[in-house]
Amino acid sequence: MTELATLDAYGELIEPATLKIQRLLPGSVDRCWAYLTESELRRQWLAAGEMEMKVDAPFEFVWRNDELSDPPGERPAGFPEEHRLQSRIIELDPPRKLAIAWGTTGGVSFELEPQGDQVLLTVIHRRLPDRETLLNVSAGWHAHLDTLASRARGEQATSFWDRWTRLKAEYGRRLPA
Known part of the structure; x- marks a missing residue:
């Protein structure tokens, strides 16, 4: 288990425009896979959207971040109540890896690795176009x-x-300009 696999570890740049962030989650790989791939479970922490589990399958993410916590806090200026993103699955190895296209960036991969009675989730978001x-x-x-x-x-x-x-x-202070 890496040093970053804690409850609230910060992400790190593994290339100039590539973020890697990890979490150690309770439960089985199958349970964590469900949180990544099932719309109703994913809606509770990220975004809704039905996925057909096959490479090149298109889908739509629907974010409603105000619904993720009670109270939601104050939404920053410029963020809509709902955000949608057209995407598609670009790599699939159930229940270990899911990679998806992500807007104008290089995409996002999710990898799950058993760690005893927990699971190490690694998220890598590639080719982020600018500092903002x-x-x-x-x-x-x-x-x-x-x-x-x-x-x-x-x-x-x-x-x-x-x-x-x-x-x-905090990321503004931590990540190089």
């Missing part, structure tokens, strides 16, 4: 993965937007 996107994505993945970890432990998630805002400032 990098900071938004870093704070976003961190806040979303914190929410996933809370849900997986059967706990209530803390205020999503307040956490995101704090994390964006």
